Amino acid sequence: MTQNDAPLSLADLRAEIDRIDEAMHRLLMERSEIIDRLVQVKRNAGAEVGSAFRPAREADMMRRLVERHHGLLPLDTVESIWRVIIATFTFVQAPYAVHADLSVGEPAMRDSARFHFGFTVPFVPHMGARGVIDAVAGSKGDLGLLAAAPSPSAGDPWWTALEGKGAPKIIARLPFVERADHPAGLPVFVVSHPIDDAAVREVRVYSLRVTGWSAAAGRAIPAFAEVVVAPDEALDGAALLVCLPPGHAVEEVTAALVEAGAGIRAAAEVGSHAAIHKVGEDGAAGRP
């Protein structure tokens, strides 16, 4: 043990580091033994593991990690270490691949995939969101990464491919912990087969098909909703991806659109995710 009053030699300090490294490694091996037992328990409970990814549990673990963290070690490092631990342990429970749409910019998307899922989980590049959704739909338990476009307009309304009961759904938004200088800060949605029992329903995501789309309809959308619009000029309509924070209902958005002269052709929930956990410049964590 270190003692503040007795100066330690370099060799002593290195011995301390070796002791800590060994303890950390033993704890990781102990963690994997627990995961072995967890797989057994899940199997006995009859859980059919498509994807073992449990976004509610992971979001909660990441929140607690950020709240606990202090000291010299950068938060980026701690977050990335735990992301690799969790994603890899999920992989050893039930192998999966991560399909990513690189059409939004390869470096940022690749950084997000590697930061959140590490290098053991296979990474499969695609050019376009539709290919990612098809790959997830045709897999046992793979995940897809799609840009949660910060830009208010998009060409291809890929989210319409998530409509329908059995179609893949949005189950998470990354990064779990948002901050201004995040090293893998591209906002992305994670899609997988529907995971009804394990989904986090804090932010709900809808696909709306609107007729009579206009600039006035766009301005009428309430400010609490985060919206991506893909106008369909031929039909004078638009496909909207609408994210609703906790406490708001999709009817508030559809009513505002109707009030502005638009018509609602269809509204379908296409997923949900945990509320975004924001960390301020002073390091203080807080939910919006």
Ligand SMILES: C=C(O[C@@H]1C=C(C(=O)O)C=C[C@H]1O)C(=O)O
């Ligand atoms: C361990 C579980 O499965 C996965 C792996 C986790 C981990 O390694 O900590 C956490 C959540 C899940 O994505 C679980 O369901 O608790």
